[in-house]
Amino acid sequence: MSSGTLALLCTHAPLVGCFGALVVLRRAPRAAAALNILAMLASLGAALAIFAGSNHQPPTIISLWLSSEGVPISFGFLLDGTNQLMGIIVALIALCIQVYSLGYMKGDPGYARYFGLHGLFAWAMLSFVYSANLLQAFVFWELVGLASFLLIGFWFEKPSAAAAAKKAFVMTRIGDVGMFIGLILLLSSTSTLDIAQLMQASTLASIPDARLTLIALLLFCGVVGKSAQFPLHTWLPDAMEGPTPVSALLHSATMVAAGVFLYARFHPLFVAAEGVSNIVLVIAIITAILAATIAMVQRDMKRVLAYSSISQLAFMLLGLGAGSLYAGVFHLTTHAFFKALLFLCAGAYIHQIGSNDMVTMGRQGAAKLRLVSAGLVIGAAALAGLPPLAGFFSKESILAALHGAHANAFVYGAYLASFLTAYYTFRMVFLVLRPSDKSVLPAEEHEPHPHGDVTGSMKLPIAILTVGAAAAGFAGDFIAKLIGAKALHPTYGEMAPAIGIALAGVIVAFFEFGRKDAAQQGFITRVGALDTLFERKYYLDEIYDKVAGGLVSLIASVSAVVERGVLDGTGDLAGNLTIATGDATARMQSGRLQLYIGSAVLLIVVFCYFVGGY
Template sequence: MLQSAWLIPVFPLIAFLILLFAGRLLKEKSPYVGIAALALSFILSVSVLIERIGGETYTYVVNWLAFGDSLVTMGFEVTPLNAMMLIIVTLVSLVVHIFSKEYMHDDSRIHIFYAYLGLFSFSMLGLVLAPNILQLFIFWELVGLCSFLLVGFWYFKPEAAAAAKKAFLTTRIGDVGLLIGLVLLFNETGSFDYSQIYSTIENGLINDTMLTVTALLIFMGAVGKSAQFPLHVWLPDAMEGPTPVSALIHAATMVAAGVYLVAVMYPLFLASPTALTVVAYIGAITAFLAATMAIVKTDIKRVLAYSTISQLGFMMLALGTAGYVAGLFHLMTHAFFKALLFLGAGSVIYAVHHRQDIRHMGGLWHKMRLTSITFLIGALAISGIFPLAGFWSKEEILASTLLNGNGLLFALALVTAFMTAFYMFRLFFKTFTGEYRGGDHDDSTANDPLVDTYDAADVAEADNPRDDTSQKDVTSSPDVGQEHYEAPKENSPLMTYPLIILALLAVVAGFVNLPVLGHPLENFLVSGMNIGVQPHGELWLAALSLLVALGGIGLAWAIYYKGFIAETLFAQKAPSLYKLLLNNYYLDKIYAVTVIKPIVGLGRFLWEVDKMVIDGLVKLVGYSSVGIGKRLGRGHNGQLQTYGLVSVFGGIIIIAAVFLLRGYIG
């Protein structure tokens, strides 16, 4: 089966081509094409993983380009790392395809949506199977293009179009670093192939400075794709795309690509302690800052978006503290429970008529029992509650940070773990418990108790819940106060069965690396790699991790379920800090002033220079030629005697000039 691994990305590519050319004819049957393709890819991925366990890495390449002594190849390879990634990508993509059939069934462009999903899955699978960093970069850029298409799928909404452009341009900044890094690597090693790069590094043929510079440039690509500080600003805005897109991007595809890039180039990072330290600190800062922003958001998808940024920071923190397996283990478990949470949010949004403000939800536990239970499982898993998947992977990250990091990194990790449990159960309690607050009401910020403390404009600008449909933005509709909504109810099996599958995985996925079983996932991932001993925590650390998570849940319970503490206490006691978090540390405004406005100003200045100077010179030459031509044209009056006289005088002038130059005159 390893020889047939190249077919895994081919199936969704075929689905894309079919829907591209025949989608208008298939229409409502389009989902079946995409689902069938991903089902085949998933089945083949399982077969590949089974064969790869206990086997050897399989590589197949063909010569693509040759210049001088260098040879560039293209092909595919199956390693323990990408065998695991194939399962993650195909499984999550498959359940998203199934969920989307019901969620998107009213959209007239459903065939285009499924075509984009197929191309997106093909791009990510091609990236994973790449045997060299150049081929990875090609698919890396294709993943970025697909994210642009999917985030901006409802392009007629100004917010969606702006979010798509923001995601595309922001990630391009990191991609420039990645491109420069791979060029420097090729210059040092003479190859793009991973094996050749690893061999050159192990033999000490690259100096330390170049190793650090190259590693940091490659990490820039990961910072952009995996939304790490300070390039994380695109990810919350990407929530303007359909919710299934959010699940796919946040769980298994685009944002996972950055973590995968660091993992696949891990020998390079291990060779540079400075680069590893940068990765660790960027990860810790990202995890902490994103968690602080998540605790004040009221849009259900944006809470999960900041949660994704924070969890990706955890993964980078693990990789930066030599926790190779811990980071990848969390990548796997996170893919399942984050896909569950996003699809669960999609189920809620669909049931409450595409409103996303958790202040106007509540009471859904009795109305949507299956969605509520599965969402609770996802919230417990991401919080790190024993024995769910997130408990095992998060404990390993804490162990890695404690043993190979420092006190500051460990403290940031613990505080972030506490906030994770807090904001997830703030989200759960406000969405599923209490009384339903989503009937006939005004959805404006005027009903928000926090508006007594801040201007409504600040609240709306920082966290404006958007409509998740192609029809209208409910929160900004002038007639929303008079609209009547039916009471929410549980959705169809096509939307709930994927939740059940992901909930089961969120429960059992952590067992693949149980200590009592000898850490089987670790043994699989590190086979054939020289990355040192992987850190493991003691029982007290696991207990501390669990207590921190329970503390976060307990605080959320006291505030948002029991009401022992007023919800507005934080905003009232620390209004400046609350406003800072609500406005995302004003990073977007800072970028607007320090980056966007200067670049736009420079562009306008260059435009004026081009228009006035460059175009002016061109027009001057044109006008001069026309003027000279008109003046000379006046002499063409048809009189032969005039032509003869001009010829004589012209000849005399030419002869005189020649004599003067030859020295015969004077």
């Protein structure tokens, strides 16, 4: 098969699954699930085949979609290394999570719908990844947003889930507006939206500097919204309202990864745009530390992981912003594995114990799930950046990139963030696996209600991802070759502080949470104000509510005046005028037949007079 056919198969097989599940097989949920998993298998196979055959195939397949005023808009597939890598990751993770969902979603009334939406999500994400055209990419980017909206709000009968879905949709939309404007500016500056063409140095050089910066910033807006960076990050933790596998999908390879992937895709543009990388670095470091501090005090396991995702995405942007495509993409890859793993482990605990609360999990004997717990430890170690697991290598390469960019302030910030990461990660591990009798943490208010045992179909993906999380770190050189960027090999001198910091974080976490008879109270509780600040997520939700609410009421009051005065006035005027005219003309209808005839004759006479040319 040609790579074009393969790409078509890869991207659209999930759509077939989606259609089958949502339309044809609504009443046969098991068949729907099987169909979707088969479709994902086909996608994964096709993605691998594209990769295998990439040496002797043209990298781009394009056909004209539409042409507007001489500007051709094409539709097609771009099959370069970055896209191939991302496609494989997306297909693999999505497949794992679908298999996992077989057990996790068992008995749910929306079983078929769930798998159908998964198919929709996979279709949108894969199509986005392989898009050859920015407009096409934007279409699928929005479809990814739609699919995540549907999945976050999967249990839409829960008001909180519906609200969370809405929030995710609106928040990402804020960024997308900026991105769309950037896209239009890009089109007007270069007359093309072809990604491969756009990324050529000559094309980029043809755009004026100021405009290039503006475009880069606007595109970055989209990245900020999608990848949940400060200040648009608040939707991601709320998105935990969806089923846990959905969170795993959103956080690892798809939704939030789309933002970082877009940045990676347009890396040359961001590098060429002056001053943008500093803004990116600032936003990334703020996000990394902010999210990590919030994660320190959360009790809900999924929320800890959500904030950790935000923080790790910020790390990727740090690497990309420091100018290293390799570091960012590498971390994106490894993160996809270990974050999916961690979420699936969390899902397994939630499934078995029936609570999201880490303390409850620990007290209910989470450690008894041996395979899951092993996965959790390995995933956590990878997240914390302990050698020789996946996260270690990618985080090191990010730090090396920051070193290379001589951005010292950001290096220290990254050290702080990685210390916090190690700390909150192992706080989570210890809370879940080593419950303490002396714990001062109060029990949860709700009684846990378990869903059922962890099935084999849930264990298999966890096992696969555990291997991935452990081994993906060694793929650095391979990835560098694939995406055509220079691999970074930090020296031991550079690595030592990072390892030390990560270990320090783990040790602090052990003393506070993991020891026998530990009080399980973080050091941050000694500073009550900070604790509350982190607990309340920096009050950002409240501030947004106030600002947005105030803005809305302001606009509303202005609109009300305009509406009552101008619009209503105009409407009333039109109505009254019509009525008045009607009254006036009705009076002419006097009911005097002879008056009518007389005026008609008179008119005819006058007409004849003029037409007759007297």
